[in-house]
Amino acid sequence: MKIFAFYNLKGGVGKTTTAVNVAHVASLMGTRCLLWDLDPQGASTFYFGRKAKVKGGVERLVAKEKAVQKAIKGTDYPNLDLLPADFSYRHFDDVLEEFKSTKQLGRLSSTVKKDYDVLFLDCPPSLSHLSENVMRAADVLIMPMLPTTLSLRTYDQVSEFLQDVKKAPMLLPFFSMVDRRKSMHKDIVTAFPKEHPETLATHIPYSSLVEKMGLSRAPVTDTSPKSRMAVAYHSLWQDIQDAVTGLA
Numbered sequence: 001m002k003i004f005a006f007y008n009l010k011g012g013v014g015k016t017t018t019a020v021n022v023a024h025v026a027s028l029m030g031t032r033c034l035l036w037d038l039d040p041q042g043a044s045t046f047y048f049g050r051k052a053k054v055k056g057g058v059e060r061l062v063a064k065e066k067a068v069q070k071a072i073k074g075t076d077y078p079n080l081d082l083l084p085a086d087f088s089y090r091h092f093d094d095v096l097e098e099f100k101s102t103k104q105l106g107r108l109s110s111t112v113k114k115d116y117d118v119l120f121l122d123c124p125p126s127l128s129h130l131s132e133n134v135m136r137a138a139d140v141l142i143m144p145m146l147p148t149t150l151s152l153r154t155y156d157q158v159s160e161f162l163q164d165v166k167k168a169p170m171l172l173p174f175f176s177m178v179d180r181r182k183s184m185h186k187d188i189v190t191a192f193p194k195e196h197p198e199t200l201a202t203h204i205p206y207s208s209l210v211e212k213m214g215l216s217r218a219p220v221t222d223t224s225p226k227s228r229m230a231v232a233y234h235s236l237w238q239d240i241q242d243a244v245t246g247l248a
């Protein structure tokens with residue numbers, strides 16, 4: 001089981017939207033996928049139309065051997081399951097802090113490794129103990145970035161942070177909510193990959209279709225499968241797979 005974390009220190013950059021659509025795309029290919037919503041706001045749980053309820057909360061997830069397996073819910077899609085978040089996840093950091101090592105999330109993930117080919121983590125925006133656990137557990141950090149100067153700084157901060165992480169994951173940035181009519185967006189999406197060749201080639205465009213996800217509570221790759229958004233998410237998943245080819 002490979003672990004892909006949708007991560008950025010910043011909020012509102014497209015982590016959840018990308019996680020939900022990419023997980024759906026991967027499941028369409030026959031890949032057995034689990035999406036773990038790690039954010040107490042529970043946005044990806046909401047988008048899949050599931051209740052934000054984890055029996056016993058995050059304390060039980062961490063304490064009981066089989067609790068992760070038991071908390072998993074199906075979605076409306078074959079090959080795609082969800083581990084929901086609920087409000088208890090706001091204590092995730094405190095619960096993990098009780099352990100000296102940052103390997104707990106990896107340990108919990110490994111309890112379902114036989115059931116899935118891919119685990120996607122929809123991360124909250126922070127650089128917390130939970131984030132350190134994510135960085136320890138994940139094979140790949142997929143980092144959505146807005147094409148703005150401040151976002152680019154965040155990329156350097158995350159890269160720097162990863163330098164101190166043992167067995168750090170591969171970091172794959174991509175541009176999210178791109179509006180090619182804006183000259184700054186155009187300039188940044190052209191210039192950044194020249195300095196950072198690891199940048200994924202696909203850009204996710206800015207689109208009002210994404211707002212529809214809140215109403216339909218479904219990925220746009222399902223409700224509007226021929227839209228340019230859907231095409232972009234398919235292409236992004238292909239880029240990710242190409243980038244990790246050969247990853248042990």
Ligand SMILES: Nc1ncnc2c1ncn2[C@@H]1O[C@H](COP(=O)(O)OP(=O)(O)O)[C@@H](O)[C@H]1O
Pocket residue numbers: 010011012013014015016017018043176177178204205206207208210211
């Ligand atoms: N490609 C996009 N086009 C337009 N709006 C988007 C796009 N991606 C995300 N959004 C909107 O931006 C906001 C933040 O997106 P979200 O995926 O929740 O970010 P994060 O998980 O990083 O906080 C949400 O209101 C979402 O609907």
Ligand SMILES: [Mg+2]
Pocket residue numbers: 015016017039043122123124
């Ligand atoms: Mg989110």
